[in-house]
Amino acid sequence: MTMIKRRALVGLTAGLLAMTGMVGIAYAQTSLTLFSPNDQAAVAYTEAMVAAFEAANPDIKVEIEVGPGGTERDNMVKSRLATGTMNDVFVYNTGSLFQAINPVQSTVDLSSEAYMSTILDSFKQTVTATDGTLHGVPYGQAMGGGVLYNKRIYEELGLSVPKTWDEFMANNAKIKEAGKAPVIQTFGDTWTSQLFFLADYYNIQAVEPDFAAKYTTNEAKYAGNVAAMGGFQKQADVYNAGYLNEDYGAAVLDDGLRMLAQGDGAHYPMLTFAVGTIAQNYPDLLNDVGYFGLPGNDAAKNGTTVWMPTALYISANSPNVEAAKKLVAFVASKEGGCDPWVELNAITGPFLIQGCELPASVPTAVSDLGAYFTAEGQTAPALEFLSPVKGPNLENITVEVGSGIRTPEDAAALYDEDVKKQAQQLGLPGW
């Protein structure tokens, strides 16, 4: 290297070093960092909520770090907690994935906080550690997991909302005749393939109310259990009948929502949070999209499976627990936990904090979902909120079932094996 080049390099390096030095200037106030997922709705909410919080607490500054979502997030959260490098507060899953982060040791116990009495029990059970302590507050709204459908197609073809699987398949036949895709699947986003299986849990517990408890203790299996395998079977049914959109293998969530909103497809098994994306991309078509629970075999036992939102936790080794608790209390309040969502017009389901009301006008799919909540016994939480056991390969297995690569029987046996490893890792009794 010539002398001039080397000098230029050294100069450049020094300059850059000086600039990074400036980035790191310390704040005079207490500074918290918050680890947020990267989906648009969560980021928009986080930014609005933090702005409101900082306005109310000028002595606390909250820095938002946005990280990946999905399974990559699981990895990062575990690595950070295990190595004591987690942000002061972080957003993470509730239910089965919550148990896997060893919450008693790694997060702060919030059981004795006053606001806990205002949080609905159905949520609290999903952030309860094995020793009975509570560790998180809701970071969002409950969601329904069932079928989003296009109401215009239903009107045009004179269809009515199906109460049983047979009615659903009969509707599909008519929709196919009319030249539309009856069922939308989007295996380009692998996780979306699980909806048939997971959303069918309401129907399983309608037949076997104690399935979750037995499942956790290794007394109930999927293989050989017709009711439990229903989700796999339904997925195979729609594939075998040729009811899927042509590009089901490569389409992604965004494509699925576009097809649904624009009426190229009629049914999309999905979580109701997705209406937020429709509201953003196709605001004019938002109220063409309705919702019903995944139908079972008995019209008298019709209902829907419900998902809990993610939660906000405080890392056990945060040096700023007091400030962090203020932030968490804010998120657990109406002002911090509900109002920003309402203002952002990002309503996807009922709130889990007492005193929070849904606004008068909500998207059609959300009001359809609300109807299940007002009736008694028409909702059941998804299995992952009732049992810590969930196999890591489920989404690959459901892609196989949904693409006709694997039979439901085979899939059930394979999933039982997959689950075993998970239960052993958690050290559950009976495995």
Add this chain to the structure above:
Amino acid sequence: MSVATATEATIGRGPVSAAKRETAYPGWFLLPAAVIYSVLFLLPTISSLYFSLTRWTLFDATFIGFDNFAQFFREPFLIKGLVNTVIYAVVTSGMKVVLGMALALLLTSRIIARGYLRSVVFFPVLVSTIGVGITFTVLMHPTNGMINEGLALLGVKGPGWLTNPNLALFSVALVDVWKGVGLATVIYIAGLVAIPRDYYEAARIDGATPWQNFWFVTLPLSRPATATVITLSFIGGLRTFDLIWAMTKGGPGFSSDTIASVIYKQYQAGFFGLSTAGNVVLFILIAILVVPLTMLLNRKRGHE
């Protein structure tokens, strides 16, 4: 190059004594690199060996002996992953050798727009794997992806590149070759340029056909380049992860899983001990395949 003139200038001086030679190449030159490498790479790697014998939740580890290894070999998709890994490594390194050589021959011939072609072939090397993965996932979309739309213009119905379980692995391998062939080509160009013209001159006098030229002169004399291309792309192929993860995540289902993606999925699922055991297995596999391969490549070189 300057080497030649400098060498001539030194001819005629006496040899250096052994002792002086020792001090001229001091062992401490190895020290800075050795310290960084040992502390930041070897130490954690060796300590992770212990965890492969435990059920490890990251928060605490229970010693379970060789259960993880037993479990790893019972993985339903391990065999498929093993086979896929070897197929992927052989296909990508094989294609890089053949295409790299072909492109290098083309780009060292008197072809027009040589500079443009060399740049364009090397260009994909510069794009990040994630970027390439995202781009080709979109291009390989079965119905409105550009590749199949192009084929449709020709009246051909393109396959589901990434959605057909029998094809997905090969599609990813193809993209890997697209991204990596530039480096292989450059290595080959370097190898071809370095072959002394005298050999071709002699072959011409003997009346060799272009094919004989290639078979008896070019191919044997570019063997060192071939060795480099094979070693680098074969190890890279066995370890491959980024591209597969960005494009198929091992799917559809489990059809394009490789050992590295199986290990990563176990890590993601929180089976840390199991995934560490998988790493040990992967290392042993690579060592079994690569060490004999490098020895073979080096020995052949020795015969020349």
Add this chain to the structure above:
Amino acid sequence: MKNRASVISGIAAIVFSFFVFVIPFLFIILMSFKDRQQASLRDFSWPNGFHLWDNLVAVVSTRNWMMVTAFINSSLITVVSVTLLIVLAAMVGFVLARRKAKWNGTIEFLILAGLMIPPAVVPTIWLLQGLKLFGTLHGMILIQVAYNLPFSIILYRAFIATIPRELDEAAIIDGARPLDVFFRVILPLLWPVTVTNIVVQSVGIFNDFTNPLYYLPGSSNATVQLTLYNFQSQFNTSYNLLFTNILLITIPPLIVFLFFNRQIVAGMTAGAVKG
């Protein structure tokens, strides 16, 4: 004649390379011109309007100008670690190639092992914490050096073997100290292979994704590959911004490439052939 044949094959090669290598890049560029709705169709079509500037502004200003921080961080990490890699790897390659010691075999095995073994993430994080280097640029730089040393050493060692020994012996007889021999005589001769190292390693480190994800957490520590996550989430993807982002972060490697283009082949010559 020969001339015509070369023109024909040249044109064929240009057409072929256009389809195989140029069109994917055109696609990236076209996508970065589109608005969100059109981009979400992900087809090869002419943009409905000129949205490149809007997209650029959106990409650069997202998350509090994260892209700017990321470019500074990534450039710093790349420049410093490649510089260290070159000096350290050349020194190792020099001694390995020149001195026949009995533990050369062991060292070579360790180098090969470095190419083959996937790093152990969690123990490395513990170690970095113990050294107070976790989440710092210094720590990240040292990690990049450690992980990439084997590849650089292999390139250097092969090249140094082709430099006549008489050169350094002459310098030794003239009374030069080892450091002088290395920095004044050997290192300048290594320029071609150094160029190769610079290009290959800086592209690799600049484009590294997983290591910063684990060892360099925190929003002020963002690196360029992580910015891709701003526009691609589990629930929705803004393809126009995603592709603008890809375009933007490909520019620095491109500059490095254009800068060293002519010298890459020269560097490869020695490295690959005489190895």
